[in-house]
Amino acid sequence: MTAMPIPSATPSARAVVTGASSGIGMALAWALAARGHSLILVARRGDILEDLAAQLRTTHHVAAEVRAVDLSDAAAVEVLCGELAEREISVLCNNAGIATFGAVSDLDADYERAQVRLNVNAVHDLTLAVLPQMVARGSGGILMVGSAAGNMPIPNNATYAATKAFVNTFSESLRGEVAAQGVHVTLLAPGPVRTETPAAEDASIVDRMVPDFLWHSSAKVAEMSLDALEHNKMRVVPGTLSKAMSVAGGYSPRAIVAPIVGTFYRKLGDG
Template sequence: MSLPAPTADNRAVVTGASSGIGTALAEELASRGYSLILVARRGDLLTALAQKLTERYGITAEVRAVDLSNREQRAPLADELAKRDIAILCNNAGVATFGPLAKLDLQYERDIMELNAVAVHDLSLAVLPGMLERRGGGILITGSAAGNMPIPNNTTYAASKAFTNTFAESLRGELKNTGVNVTLLAPGPVRTDNPDQEEVSNKIPEFIWVSAAHAAKISIDGLARNKMRIVPGVLSKGMSLAGQFAPRAITSVVAGAAYKKLGEQ
């Protein structure tokens, strides 16, 4: 099952489009002729991206500056997407924290769960009826290799990504022969231009990183083929295998120790 062809009326939606994989997904889709709805909190960055993609690829790029962790802000966006012809939804927005949960900002941890898991569920539910009615569409969900196992010192992120991983693969199973594709992107470290990444980038060997552009390309290619899971990079493949086959009592200790180092300043 292929994806719907780009038209003047349909749109590809990318959340978390202001940086990293989200920006790369937006450019990859624009290069394939899709007009876009770009979603993130930082409207200035979205506007600059929209202008660049419009000039480079001749597509239309709409900007929605929305904090997806805020239900009141998210609801109008979900209502809009339910009424639009959405060819592709890239549920990509997400945030991670490191360190013992009880020592972190607990309200922020609640917001992360809302962003990483509940917003993914909400927006997927918004576009799904229309895709089914049109018998065509694609939903790409950015989960994580971290969602394959328990990870102390990365608790909220790992738990939220466990939801997205399972949600994507379960939904894909339900939609067989409907014309709607669902693919999970489960990356490990992805090199981006996000300044927040600098704190951890020096603690991870360079050969483990993959580029955001590479992750975006293979993700859209995989979505077009309705692949269940895209796992770019050496570390993410190793974490995926460990999460499936290694005893969780062992992976919890090993991963927890590694992520504790990432949280140390």
């Protein structure tokens, strides 16, 4: 089957990017705007989004709307979904997500629940809000930001790994349903991503533990992801570490992999 391109940029259509205030989300916003797409930018930090929107309008002459929404708040997500269901949404980038490190029994239970609402429920709700119109039009693109972490059990990263397992499986299952209806669904499963290499004094525990050559730039990941979405690829896995985790998750015995990976993530929690 020949893949149809995702919808071309039009004055009325909008590409939605969640988690657009930093990292991959901000890079996706820039990359979409450079390709002519007008945007709805979603994140908690409205001040950052307003600055980003102004830069996108000036640089790329596209419309850019801001929705300062906490996607771990179910009521706020319901309002946003109600709006998006009535708008012409050409592309949805489900990027927003958070992670925690450490034993679940030691972590804040409310924050763990919020992580599930953000990483799973919001992704599901937003997809359900825009998918019917895409199917009806016979065109649309949904980029799901999952993770190689969703391919295996990861002690000391349990909630995050489980939420990304949902995103990974939901994305690839959904793709099978809509492939013949003109809707592209692509899963991005990145490894470590950052905008720039931090100074030594500003490096986090993750920066110190993961060698520089394993990091990918958020801008490069964004471009790779949109190219993959255009070509209707099932999964894009940037970076050596994410590819290794994908292979390990698929072929290595879980009883062996889990303790090894868990030790690494325990150190991240201790940091």
